[in-house]
Amino acid sequence: MNGMSKTQVSSAVAASALTRAECEDFLYHEATLLDEWRLDEWFDLFAKGAIYEVPTAGADDDVSSSEALFYVADDYARLRYRIDRLKSPAAHSEWPRSDTSRIIGNVQLLGACEGGEKVRCTFATFRSKNGITDLFVGHCLYVLRKEEASIRIASKRVMLDLNSLRPQGRVSILL
Amino acid sequence: MATISSTSSATELSEGRWIRDDRTAGIFKVNREAFTSQEVLDLERERIFDRAWLYIGHASELKAPNDYLTRNIGGRELIFNRNRKGEYQAFLNTCPHRGAIVAREKCGNAISFKCFYHGWSFNNNGKFATRNPAGTYPDDFGKDGTVDLARVPQIDSYRDFFFISYDPLAPKLRDFLAGAKDILDLVADHSPNGMEIVGGVQEYSIRANWKLLVENSYDGYHAMETHETYFDYLVQSAALDMGSGDKPLVSRGYDLGNGHAVVEGRAPWGRPVARHIPAWGEEGKAAVAELRRELVDRLGPERAERIYDGDRNLGVFPNLVINDIMAITVRTFYPIAPDLMHVSSWALAPVGETPEARKRRLDSFLEFLGPGGFATPDDVEALESAQRGYAAAKFAPWNDISRGMLKDDPLGDDEAQMRAFWREWNRRMEGRR
Numbered sequence: 001m002n003g004m005s006k007t008q009v010s011s012a013v014a015a016s017a018l019t020r021a022e023c024e025d026f027l028y029h030e031a032t033l034l035d036e037w038r039l040d041e042w043f044d045l046f047a048k049g050a051i052y053e054v055p056t057a058g059a060d061d062d063v064s065s066s067e068a069l070f071y072v073a074d075d076y077a078r079l080r081y082r083i084d085r086l087k088s089p090a091a092h093s094e095w096p097r098s099d100t101s102r103i104i105g106n107v108q109l110l111g112a113c114e115g116g117e118k119v120r121c122t123f124a125t126f127r128s129k130n131g132i133t134d135l136f137v138g139h140c141l142y143v144l145r146k147e148e149a150s151i152r153i154a155s156k157r158v159m160l161d162l163n164s165l166r167p168q169g170r171v172s173i174l175l
Numbered sequence: 176m177a178t179i180s181s182t183s184s185a186t187e188l189s190e191g192r193w194i195r196d197d198r199t200a201g202i203f204k205v206n207r208e209a210f211t212s213q214e215v216l217d218l219e220r221e222r223i224f225d226r227a228w229l230y231i232g233h234a235s236e237l238k239a240p241n242d243y244l245t246r247n248i249g250g251r252e253l254i255f256n257r258n259r260k261g262e263y264q265a266f267l268n269t270c271p272h273r274g275a276i277v278a279r280e281k282c283g284n285a286i287s288f289k290c291f292y293h294g295w296s297f298n299n300n301g302k303f304a305t306r307n308p309a310g311t312y313p314d315d316f317g318k319d320g321t322v323d324l325a326r327v328p329q330i331d332s333y334r335d336f337f338f339i340s341y342d343p344l345a346p347k348l349r350d351f352l353a354g355a356k357d358i359l360d361l362v363a364d365h366s367p368n369g370m371e372i373v374g375g376v377q378e379y380s381i382r383a384n385w386k387l388l389v390e391n392s393y394d395g396y397h398a399m400e401t402h403e404t405y406f407d408y409l410v411q412s413a414a415l416d417m418g419s420g421d422k423p424l425v426s427r428g429y430d431l432g433n434g435h436a437v438v439e440g441r442a443p444w445g446r447p448v449a450r451h452i453p454a455w456g457e458e459g460k461a462a463v464a465e466l467r468r469e470l471v472d473r474l475g476p477e478r479a480e481r482i483y484d485g486d487r488n489l490g491v492f493p494n495l496v497i498n499d500i501m502a503i504t505v506r507t508f509y510p511i512a513p514d515l516m517h518v519s520s521w522a523l524a525p526v527g528e529t530p531e532a533r534k535r536r537l538d539s540f541l542e543f544l545g546p547g548g549f550a551t552p553d554d555v556e557a558l559e560s561a562q563r564g565y566a567a568a569k570f571a572p573w574n575d576i577s578r579g580m581l582k583d584d585p586l587g588d589d590e591a592q593m594r595a596f597w598r599e600w601n602r603r604m605e606g607r608r
Contacts (some may be wrong), residue, residue: 069374
């Protein structure tokens with residue numbers, strides 16, 4: 001993984017014996033932070049150097065942001081700014097803030113990888129703004145790892161299982 | 176249909192049902208009914224979308240003979256393909272038998288198409304090629320072409336940008352494009368190897384009238400106000416370039432004829448081809464310098480500079496936007512209802528770009544553009560907000576598009592480019608071709 005020394009990697013892998021229950025608790029907690037717009041706390045869930053991506057609707061799981069157009073392909077610094085922006089009333093798309101509610105399910109541990117543990121889940125996120133409620137559905141691909149006692153997100157990729165972003169129109173909320 | 180204006184928009188004062196164009200006083204108004212009325216949309220379909228040239232795709236999307244893609248253009252499902260000889264063609268994607276969609280995948284490579292409903296098949300020139308037992312149909316069945324896939328009346332291209340027209344009488348594409356050709360040349364000349372659509376498309380919708388996105392796409396006036404947070408990001412990420420004494424940040428709006436218009440000038444961000452910003456580091460700096468050298472060698476210093484240091488937002492009437500800015504986006508959009516449009520947006524890039532340059536380009540694109548960018552979602556909010564405002568049109572009926580109307584050289588944050596669009600829109604809505 002980016003910026004990790006070998007010892008860090010091996011200790012991360014050694015410490016990565018995550019259970020599904022732990023992952024579920026973590027993902028439910030993450031969903032709550034997002035629904036309550038506790039964005040700084042959400043950002044704190046990410047390991048340093050983590051990435052957050054939303055490929056275009058219907059893309060393949062292994063699509064690369066170096067070769068294909070995404071909606072969001074944030075490195076750690078851009079993700080930090082995305083959150084700072086969303087906290088500003090000048091982020092017009094999310095001001096006044098939309099109401100969101102997300103349901104997380106089908107949590108699966110897919111095995112260890114270099115940066116931690118691959119975890120997959122499905123989601124259904126409702127976003128309500130200006131009297132209209134839109135639904136985002138799909139699955140998330142995470143790499144999670146334990147750092148000291150806490151679980152951290154090394155990467156999060158949100159795969160929208162939709163034909164297109166119609167009628168949702170935008171991914172101005174964090175998914 | 177109520178009466179519409181019979182005065183010409185070329186006269187000093189034109190007072191139509193939807194447009195008030197007073198060139199002497201410098202006042203231009205658009206009636207908000209133009210954004211809300213089903214009757215207007217029906218007329219737009221008949222007089223604009225069924226008569227103008229409409230963008231269907233880029234040559235790079237059909238790389239090999241027999242490649243095809245399917246796309247909805249102006250409310251109709253089309254097949255855009257190449258035959259064995261490599262010729263580009265467009266067909267209505269509906270079975271001549273009973274109407275089902277014949278090609279149901281987004282893209283592929285096919286020498287023939289077969290309808291899944293009753294099995295009618297066609298070669299990739301659209302010719303009926305179904306075998307039936309003798310006596311099923313008359314012997315000369317289909318000889319008159321009526322059971323071939325229907326061809327779109329016209330297809331043509333300019334610099335690899337392909338357009339179709341549903342009007343067999345539409346003037347030639349080159350004549351239709353008028354001054355927009357010069358801007359397309361500038362975009363196509365970014366690379367000696369040609370240009371290509373980068374993998375993927377952003378397909379989204381906006382709950383607003385399609386013409387709001389026409390206006391927004393080359394609206395220099397809103398940028399600093401609506402997109403304050405994008406410019407904050409450029410500052411924070413060492414990506415802002417405010418120009419200098421001999422190259423100030425200034426842009427102008429130009430009427431390119433036939434409803435096409437462009438805003439061209441210098442904007443405060445980096446350009447993958449080719450204006451460096453500190454955020455790209457030393458490697459990026461060297462790469463940008465090399466791109467500039469290549470442009471100067473190939474095109475001469477003056478034209479090269481216009482490409483590497485010039486930003487341009489082009490609107491090709493009625494609904495093609497090519498913004499050659501911090502990246503290049505090709506965007507087209509169609510009305511589904513007066514208050515709903517479907518948008519398709521692509522990234523265009525030089526063929527053979529290095530992986531590092533491609534990554535800078537895509538990052539640069541996503542930071543501003545598209546449904547997850549730091550700017551486009553705020554545009555969407557603004558357009559939807561305007562559409563909600565138009566519900567009050569009975570008592571607040573007019574939009575004002577007068578900014579800079581009395582200037583000889585309107586700036587990019589004036590509204591000359593929108594007036595160019597609206598005058599052509601009005602001309603066509605009055606029934607003229």
